[in-house]
Structure formats: structure tokens, C-alpha cells
Amino acid sequence: MTGNTDNARDWLDHLDAVSMTELLSRAETMTISGHGTVVTYSRKVFIPLTKLCRDVCHYCTFAHRPSELSAPFLEPEEVLEIARAGEMQGCREALFTLGDRPEDRYSAARNWLADRGFASTLDYLAHVAGLVLKETGLLPHLNPGIMNARDYSVLRPLSASMGLMLESSSSRLCEKGMPHYGSPDKLPSVRLESIRHAGEAEVPFTTGLLIGIGETRLERIEALLAIRDLADQYGHIQEVIIQNFRSKADTLMRNAPDLPLDEHLWTIAAARLILGPDMTIQAPPNLRDGSLSQLVRAGVNDWGGVSPVTPDHVNPEAPWPHLEKLETETEAAGRHLRQRLAIGPAFARDVTRWADPALQIAIRRSVDARGLVRENSWHPGAGDEAPELMTSIVTGRDPQIAISLGLVGQGEELNKAQIARLFTAEGRDFDHIRAFADELREDRAGDAITYVVNRNINYTNICLYRCGFCAFSKGSTRSERGPAYNIDHEEIARRTVEAWERGASEVCLQGGIHPSYDGHTYRGIVEAVKAAVPQMHVHAFSPLEVHHGATTLGLSYEGYLADLKKAGLATLPGTAAEILSDDIRSIICADKVDTQQWLSVMRAAHKVSLRSTATIMFGHVESYDHWAEHLLQLRMLQQETGGFTEFVPLPFVHMEAPNWRRGETRSGPTWRETVLMHAVARIALDGAISNIQTSWVKLGPDGAAAMLQSGANDLGGTLMDESITRAAGGVNGQIFDVPQMQLLADGLGRPLRERSTVYGQRSGQLTLAGEN
Incomplete structure (x- = not known):
């Protein structure tokens, strides 16, 4: 990513010249200007379609060997059981996560797919995503790894959004002894090309950085600039995750230190300032227990998917916060927690462009004019009981709203x-x-x-x-x-x-x-x-x-x-x-x-x-x-x-x-x-x-x-x-x-x-x- 190096250095010099207090203040002001006082989340189920993967990332506990699993893939009935359990708990999203092309590495995966008439993992993913759409009210979000233009065209009608973490744009991390060595799908050029194909296919897309795995601040900025360039070109990046590394037992990086909180805050603030007020910046709430208010003030306006049903299979050691606790901590930061769909609010507002016709009706009927999930079941003309309203006079939190009322x-x-x-x-x-x-x-x-x-x-x-x-x-x-x-x-x-x-x-x-x-x-x-x-x-x-x-x-x-x-x-x-x-x-x-x-x-x-x-x-x-x-x-x-x-x-x-x-x-x-x-x-x-x-x-x-x-x-x-x-x-x-x-x-x-x-x-x- 040498093309962005000079610009990245300028950004780094600029950010390092500002105190941490000032940096966070600027980021918070920019976040509120773009998103107001709302912090969003998606109520989801986590469907680990397969835990087999051809890559060997040195920090990953999600990927397993065939001998460690009872079956290479979840059966369709198992997928639907998870989805229906989520639907019963008010979930709106089915997050499919899976390893990259396990059939290229494991005969067990190839044979399982062939026995059931599927040509590839992506072929099977299309089948089960279609079942979830047909049999439940959940909208699939797919994280299948590296894909080409044809893959996106096949899967777009079956999902509200897709995602692929860039993690880093540094090829240095793919060298011997580094965390991405031996993982062909982690090459930055490969991942950026896949994200570009998603833009060409007009797929609402989630990407982001995994920080604390050996990259430098300059490399983080280079990655953010690469994401910004793709977002500017195609408009398809619906959210950018700034995920902090946490060491896990039974991995090659088990002795590596967890990312310090101040580095996490610095990178979130940098992302906000580089990507601008309208971008959605996300941080996983289960990886920073007790520090969520600080993440919000650094520039976070989204918690991503939170499940009342299934664990975080990528970070199983970190349980999801209870939704009531998440709301309490969000309120403590002076913000309001609101539910979104798998498709981001801005994309739900322009659903004709960003969703396949097969999905547009479900999305339109689920959201308000902001593109967020309707907050209750009330509809005009339907005879529904009116929700209660507060009668006490309170002071608001959004400074722009307060200024406007003062002017009036x-x-x-x-x-x-x-x-x-x-x-x-x-x-x-x-x-x-x-x-x-x-x-x-x-x-x-x-x-x-x-x-x-x-x-x-x-x-x-x-x-x-x-x-x-x-x-x-x-x-x-x-x-x-x-x-x-x-x-x-x-x-x-x-x-x-x-x-x-x-x-x-x-x-x-x-x-x-x-x-x-x-x-x-x-x-x-x-x-x-x-x-x-x-x-x-x-x-x-x-x-x-x-x-x-x-x-x-x-x-x-x-x-x-x-x-x-x-x-x-x-x-x-x-x-x-x-x-x-x-x-x-x-x-x-x-x-x-x-x-x-x-x-x-x-x-x-x-x-x-x-x-x-x-x-x-x-x-x-x-x-x-x-x-x-x-x-x-x-x-x-x-x-x-x-x-x-x-x-x-x-x-x-x-x-x-x-x-x-x-x-x-x-x-x-x-x-x-x-x-x-x-x-x-x-x-x-x-x-x-x-x-x-x-x-x-x-x-x-x-x-x-x-x-x-x-x-x-x-x-x-x-x-x-x-x-x-x-x-x-x-x-x-x-x-x-x-x-x-x-x-x-x-x-x-x-x-x-x-x-x-x-x-x-x-x-x-x-x-x-x-x-x-």
C-alpha cells in the first residue's frame, strides 16, 4: 500500500500532534454531528456453518481440523433450528460465518459437499441462506471469506449484507513468523480485491481492522485510507469495525499481549477522523467489558451484532453483554441504543439500489424513515394502543437539537x-x-x-x-x-x-x-x-x-x-x-x-x-x-x-x-x-x-x-x-x-x-x- 504511504504519514503526524484528550473530543463531536445520539446494534443469531478453513491465522480459535468436529458443516435442519430460536427471541439477522474454502484443504469437506450435491462451500451457503429467508423472518448477513464477482452476484439475492475484515493492509504481516503467514486469503491485495468486487456488485458491506497483531500505527492508517478509497469509489462500505486483539489459549499468539485500551481508543478516533462523520464505526462490545462509554466517546456509533441466543464463536471466551446491560452502558455515555437490521440504516433508506428485489419488501416494512428497526408494533389507523409518553420536562443530549430549540x-x-x-x-x-x-x-x-x-x-x-x-x-x-x-x-x-x-x-x-x-x-x-x-x-x-x-x-x-x-x-x-x-x-x-x-x-x-x-x-x-x-x-x-x-x-x-x-x-x-x-x-x-x-x-x-x-x-x-x-x-x-x-x-x-x-x-x- 505504498501509494498511500505519504498521505498516511501526514495523517500520523497530524494525529500524533494532538493530545489524546483533544483527539477524542474531536472524534466525539464528529460522531454526534453525523449520527446524533444514537448507537445502533443488530439483534442476531450466529450461525457457524463450518469451522473448517484453509487458512492458519496464528490468533484464530474459530478454525478447527476435521477430527475436532462431529461434522464438517451444519446440516440444514441445524441451521434452521438456530435461526428459529433467534426469531423467537426477536432477532432480525442471521450471521453466517465460515472458513475460507475448506474443500481446497480437506477431503472431509469436499466429500460432505459432494455427497449432498453441492459444488462448493459457497454453493451450500447459498442453499441454507435461501432456507433461512424462506422459512424465517431473519435477514442473512454473510461472511464467507474471499469471493469474486460471480460469487457476489449469486449470493446477493440471498443476503441483506456481507462482510470481510480487511484486518490489515500490511503485507509485512504475511511474512514468516508473522500472524498471517501460511494464510493465502489474508494477503492484503487479495482482500482488497474482494472488497472491490463487493462494491461493483452493490453489496452493503462490512469490513474493518484487527489491531494489536503486530501492525504499527502507520499501517493502521494505511488500512483505513484503503477502506476510505473503496468507500469513496463505490459507496458500499456500511460499517468499519475496529476490533481489538485478545490472546487466546491454544494459538500461536497465546502469549502476545492484549491490545491496550488507549491504543484501541486512539485507533477508533483516527478511524472517525479519517472516514468522516457519516461512516458507521463499530467495536465489538464483548471485547471491552466495562469500557464501552470510552469507546463511544472515541467515535463508536455501532455495537455490531449482539445475540441473546448464540455465543460469539470467533471469541468464545467473551460472552455477549446482556442487552439491558448494553443499553445501560450506552445510556451512561449519553447515547441511545437502537436496533438496526443486517443492512445498515443508510442503505435501508436506499433499498432500491442496495438490496435485491427479493429482499426489498421485508426491509421496507421493518424500518422507519431513518432505516432503523421500528421501535414497537404501533401503526397509525390500526387501533393499536398508544405507547406512554413522559410528562416531565427534561434536557436533551444532542447539542445541535438544543441549539435549534434555543433559536426558536x-x-x-x-x-x-x-x-x-x-x-x-x-x-x-x-x-x-x-x-x-x-x-x-x-x-x-x-x-x-x-x-x-x-x-x-x-x-x-x-x-x-x-x-x-x-x-x-x-x-x-x-x-x-x-x-x-x-x-x-x-x-x-x-x-x-x-x-x-x-x-x-x-x-x-x-x-x-x-x-x-x-x-x-x-x-x-x-x-x-x-x-x-x-x-x-x-x-x-x-x-x-x-x-x-x-x-x-x-x-x-x-x-x-x-x-x-x-x-x-x-x-x-x-x-x-x-x-x-x-x-x-x-x-x-x-x-x-x-x-x-x-x-x-x-x-x-x-x-x-x-x-x-x-x-x-x-x-x-x-x-x-x-x-x-x-x-x-x-x-x-x-x-x-x-x-x-x-x-x-x-x-x-x-x-x-x-x-x-x-x-x-x-x-x-x-x-x-x-x-x-x-x-x-x-x-x-x-x-x-x-x-x-x-x-x-x-x-x-x-x-x-x-x-x-x-x-x-x-x-x-x-x-x-x-x-x-x-x-x-x-x-x-x-x-x-x-x-x-x-x-x-x-x-x-x-x-x-x-x-x-x-x-x-x-x-x-x-x-x-x-x-x-
Whole structure:
């Protein structure tokens, strides 16, 4: 690796010129900037497919001779038994480890494979990895040793990730008397070539260093630079392990000293500074018992695979820490322990590129928008019990989050990166954001929980558009996913009268884009409502419907909306926003209005004094950056027009959504993400939009109550009829009446107040419900 020598020397001089205290401080700061306060791990089982190996590394206790084993390989039934035991304990990963090409050295291995019809160890590995995928919910991670391009192409559809430790880039360690002598697969050039092939095959890849086996600091830096070069070229290195040598009995290096802790910390910090803030740096937690906090502060943000079922077969003398202990020690370092899959979070977020199509569905359905394992089984719309929330005010740990909240407290606006960072909050930072948002809510909107008595009228579910998430619309009058309908003006009028008689002040009208509809249709709907009940507030038509109505008549948005206002339209629902980023819209609703068209309709509505709500539908294929961009778009338009009355987060309800059923989306937002959407919206929109509404339809009463303690102040409408979420699989009912809302408010110790659609006092409503 002479090509990197000069650069490596520069790095060594730079690192040696810094005190250990300063070095660790820089590394910790860089780690937090890239990963926040989260430290990840993978809950796994360790499957030692074969302990035979053609190499003779001088420190290894994993490799055995055939005479020391009852069989050269685990049988398929044994593999599945281990995998199923792990699945029962909540594991997500099956880590296959095995020696390099044992059939090249041992006839016992060749004969065993031949007797069962397998041409090689890798051929057998493909078979059992496929069984684990088929028979369990585990994702395989493969460590089969040296492989070529063909090997990777065969195994990629059967594994979420693979790995090969570089260990060292020093060929000196392969000389006689050194630890890699007699091990052809440990030649640095061979290992680097195999890692390069993995990059060409777009395999999420784990590699790393084994330090303390006789290498120098300069050689460690050379190895890190070699890894960095491959990562820069192919982008496939998902994590770099900095593993410390520990001597073992019955090896040639049994008398060699264990790596001192300060050398381990120095190398971790060097790796962080060389590889940058975004790289995942891992250290095995079972090899540094009692020193995990120090490893974290040196730059570690991942503990690798930890098993509640199987031992570490490579280091059998070092048992895995109990997961509760691991969490405690991670918390002691000021971080939060979170589970990941075998595929790293960044790669899970870009699963279309980094996973075979056969694996993509399982990965998408398992993770949140960060690419981490969903923290619990809660899903919006499913009727799941809402997890408990802390109510005490705490101080967070992430300095960037703390700075952002301080800025908002001083009346400053946050930028996109700052808003996106808030969505990453965990643990104490999550609680800090909630508490801060709830204080803002009290200051800006008071203690009252508001609501409007209204009725939904979805006049048709027949739609020309093909939004991937919509289970409500039908493509024609033929029954495709249930019966299609198109109600007439008489029925719209009847439902309006019925709503008025039941105390409603508003009807909310939206529907599909029926092929026979034009701009006159929507005007006729408004006129039907106003003829039936002149006093009724007409809250109607998404920007998509306005766009359709205007374009079919050849009118501008402003001209068409002015005409609808004359007919009696009072306000607009801010639906059809989904995510205001065209890269996401091209995936979930490619034929719908684009971002600028949606904003243009809203701008035109506000210009003709029609106020509107604003929404977001989140939890499908988008990222936290998209959420931040969405909030910024709304804030900027509100600062221009002042026309938004409220912001309504709408969690994606996945159960019957066509794109989820095809495996194209995540399974809705997690509970943490849903709470944060309400809280961060309150923070990011502070000074622009005063009202944050929570959807009882999506969240249920207990979920809505939690949001009302996390920045929201409004429960929305009683609805009377709810169709869209129910079509998507939601189970929270069609109506949430005033007595139910009162019960919720009483449980929170806050008053309940009926409002008008635009947040004024409803005529005749002089006191807060529940007040004297």
C-alpha cells in the first residue's frame, strides 16, 4: 500500500500532534454531528456453518481440523433450528460465518459437499441462506471469506449484507513468523480485491481492522485510507469495525499481549477522523467489558451484532453483554441504543439500489424513515394502543437539537437541516422536543382543545388518477376494490340538512376526479349545499379538484376560485399535498398536481380571501429532509399570504394502500415519528401557523390525546362519516362526537371549545365546553 504511504504519514503526524484528550473530543463531536445520539446494534443469531478453513491465522480459535468436529458443516435442519430460536427471541439477522474454502484443504469437506450435491462451500451457503429467508423472518448477513464477482452476484439475492475484515493492509504481516503467514486469503491485495468486487456488485458491506497483531500505527492508517478509497469509489462500505486483539489459549499468539485500551481508543478516533462523520464505526462490545462509554466517546456509533441466543464463536471466551446491560452502558455515555437490521440504516433508506428485489419488501416494512428497526408494533389507523409518553420536562443530549430549540425560543426561524435534525431525536431529546412544543402550544394557542362539528361528504370515489397510496378511489364504475359510487345533488343536500340538524356548522366535501366532472360540477356541488342550508360553511375541494375544475374551463386558479366563492365556497381543505417534493410525488402520485401547482392553488385561494388548511401525508417513501422541506414550503407561503388556518399531520395508513401491498413503501410512520411530526411542526411553524390539528381518525382517541400533549391544540371535526381512512384499513370509526371529545379533554385536564372552521367563536357559543 505504498501509494498511500505519504498521505498516511501526514495523517500520523497530524494525529500524533494532538493530545489524546483533544483527539477524542474531536472524534466525539464528529460522531454526534453525523449520527446524533444514537448507537445502533443488530439483534442476531450466529450461525457457524463450518469451522473448517484453509487458512492458519496464528490468533484464530474459530478454525478447527476435521477430527475436532462431529461434522464438517451444519446440516440444514441445524441451521434452521438456530435461526428459529433467534426469531423467537426477536432477532432480525442471521450471521453466517465460515472458513475460507475448506474443500481446497480437506477431503472431509469436499466429500460432505459432494455427497449432498453441492459444488462448493459457497454453493451450500447459498442453499441454507435461501432456507433461512424462506422459512424465517431473519435477514442473512454473510461472511464467507474471499469471493469474486460471480460469487457476489449469486449470493446477493440471498443476503441483506456481507462482510470481510480487511484486518490489515500490511503485507509485512504475511511474512514468516508473522500472524498471517501460511494464510493465502489474508494477503492484503487479495482482500482488497474482494472488497472491490463487493462494491461493483452493490453489496452493503462490512469490513474493518484487527489491531494489536503486530501492525504499527502507520499501517493502521494505511488500512483505513484503503477502506476510505473503496468507500469513496463505490459507496458500499456500511460499517468499519475496529476490533481489538485478545490472546487466546491454544494459538500461536497465546502469549502476545492484549491490545491496550488507549491504543484501541486512539485507533477508533483516527478511524472517525479519517472516514468522516457519516461512516458507521463499530467495536465489538464483548471485547471491552466495562469500557464501552470510552469507546463511544472515541467515535463508536455501532455495537455490531449482539445475540441473546448464540455465543460469539470467533471469541468464545467473551460472552455477549446482556442487552439491558448494553443499553445501560450506552445510556451512561449519553447515547441511545437502537436496533438496526443486517443492512445498515443508510442503505435501508436506499433499498432500491442496495438490496435485491427479493429482499426489498421485508426491509421496507421493518424500518422507519431513518432505516432503523421500528421501535414497537404501533401503526397509525390500526387501533393499536398508544405507547406512554413522559410528562416531565427534561434536557436533551444532542447539542445541535438544543441549539435549534434555543433559536426558536429567541424567535429565530430554523433552516432545513435544523428541522430535519429535530426528527432524529431519541430518548431525552425526544422528550425535550415534546415538552418544548407543548410550551409553545400553551403560549400560542392556550389550553383549550378546539374542535368543529362537521360532516364529511365524499361525493364520488371514482377517480381518473392513480395515486399509489389511495385505497379509496376506484378507476371506473366497475367494482375493483369495493363498489364505486357517484352521489347526486339531492343526496348531497339531504346529507347537508341532516348534518345541520345534528349540530354541524360545516360540511367538508372532497372526492375523486370523476371522468365526467368539470369546473361546473364543483360549482354545482357548492350550490346544492347552500340551497339546502344557506348558513352551512362549505369547506371543500382539494387543490387537485380546483386544478381540474379550472383547467377544464380554461380559467386561472384565481378566476375559478373567485367564481366558487361567489357560489358559496368558504374555505379549502389543504389535502393532496402529500409531500411537497416532486421527487417523492413522482413515486407516489406521479400524475397528480406537482408541488408548485399545489402551492399555486393555495396562493390563489388566499389571494381571493379563501382560507385553507395545510396537510402532510408522511411515513411511506420519504425522508426527514423531505418533511423539513415540506414545512419550509408551507411556512414561506404562509408568510406571503397568511391564509393557512391550521396544519394537519396525516400519518400514512398502510394496510390497504396499493403501493404498500405491492411492497413499495414503509408501513406508515412509527409512534416516535408521529409524535415528532406534531411537535416539530409546532416548532418549525412557530410564528406562522398557530394551530396544529391531530387526526383522531388516524390515531384514535389515546393517540390524539398524546399529540395534544406534544404541540397540537385541535381535534379537527366530528366528521359523522369518514371514508378515506377506513378504505385504507383504518379502524378508528366514522364519528368522534362531542361527549367523546369532552371525555378526552377531561382526561388531560384541559377545557374543550367548539370553534368555527376558521378558528373563530361559533355563533351562539359563548363559553368553553366544560367551563362555568
